Amino acid sequence: MRRRLTYQSQLLLFLLPFVGGSLLLVVLPALATFAIAFTEYNSIQPPQWAGFANFIKLYESALVRISLRSTVLFLLTAIPLRLLGALLLALLLQSRRRFFAGYRAAVYLPTIIPEVAYAILWLWIFNPLYGPLNYLLETIGLFQVDWLSDPENAQAAIIFMSLFTIGEGFVVMLAGLQSIPRAYYEAATIDGASGWQSFWRITFPLILPWLLLLTFRDLLVSMQNTFTPSFVMTYGGPYYATTYVPLLIYELAFDFFDFGMAAAALVVTYVVLLLLILGVFNVVSGLWGTTDA
């Protein structure tokens, strides 16, 4: 008497865990953030409507201002450098020469080192007394740096260590380069184009969509990835210089149990990220959108 589902409804059933799970675990919490931002909520008592009180508190908080500023600074410096690094490495290592498969693996490897282990490793590298980085700087005759105890140096350090975890961008760039038909380059060579010319005329325009995709993804991912280094290495210090938004939200919500303010900080961050994305989009379409036609 077992009734069999039609093939189509079996297919719909297969979607249930993904769609249902994403709605419950990602979409609902993300939307709820917008509602919680307007309440006073400590996760124990039911939320109380608070209007814009959280946003006013945010505006008045010096810590929030520092955090937002250092996050934006991080994004504006780290992302262009990370993308440039990924692109240059992909250009260098894309060919099928001897050993190059191994080199590609080596470049990808730091990306999969567990974050806490990676943070502890860099804590050692940046160590002012014994760390290899200062030793190296001294050997080549440069000065020693107090990497993690000076606010600006600590920010630079976090950016520097993020430049070695570009595996994802590297892989996407490799795939992007791979998708360009070889015939384009052959035609360019026949026409007498130099390597430099064929990069700017062929490679760059064709991988621009991939670069844009990576920019948008990195705006979200690399901000998120500051959490573990700033938690393990500096705990937001010195002088809150590395209290990036994820750590700020963690402190507001799980140290001070001010979920309302944490949610409000998130809403403000969304707006900032959205502005950054629109900014990037405008710049790019201004530069290339008009010449494409």
Add this chain to the structure above:
Amino acid sequence: MRRFRDSWRQVVAFGIAFLFLLPLFWMLVNSLGRIGAPPPTTFRWWPADPQWSNYRALFDLLPMLRYLRNSLLVVSIAVPLTLLTAALAGFSMAQLPDPHRRRLIYFSLAVLMIPSASVWVFRFQILRWLGLLDSLWALIIPAVAGSSPLFVLLFYWNFRRIPLAMYEAARLEGASALTTWWRVAMPMARPTTLAIIMLTFVLYWSDFVSPVLYIFDSAWYTLPVGLQILKQLDATNWPLLMAGALLMTIPVVLLFLVLQRTFLSVSSLANLFDRE
């Protein structure tokens, strides 16, 4: 000239690979230093008397075995579960008619764009309602949703390239959707499957944020939390810290070395990302 350019490229490429591998090597070298002795201020390629006993000391100092067991439990449930949910969803998307399919792609991309910090606050609440807070399930639960829409999309792109006629043929022979998925679709998605196994393993093995947010009972701590505890206990005990870091890193590196041929070989990359 061409020969010169070629060797120049080889040297630069080697230098870069060396630079990216150096930190990992330092991890090993420093994990073998003598505990308590001041670290050397000069550069050394290999310690004079390597202290392999540091790795045993790690297990004496902290309940590392328990952390290890918890981490292994999480990974061994989350990875197969992710494969199941992500692959089934991708399989379904590849065959559904167009308005549904397009909506599902938009849905996946939209979910992919949600920064994960924005779900922390309320997911805490949801996990409490579900009674999963403070258990390993709090760490595993994202696997029910395929762990990341990216994995669903990767499977979708892969299954989409298989001719629909092959699914049709299986269906006409009376195979259920589940059988078709397992017998027809999955065998043709090996590189994708291997890549997703690796990415998912790394995701759950390295996950530091979820246990920090959702786990309070030390009985359920995983390795990343254990490493953070070690750092809090003795922040200057570099040999032990490095030993712990390396211990966490080794499984990931081994898995990567086994799978990297499929993962990073240029031809399969084109396979993974080519959407047509």
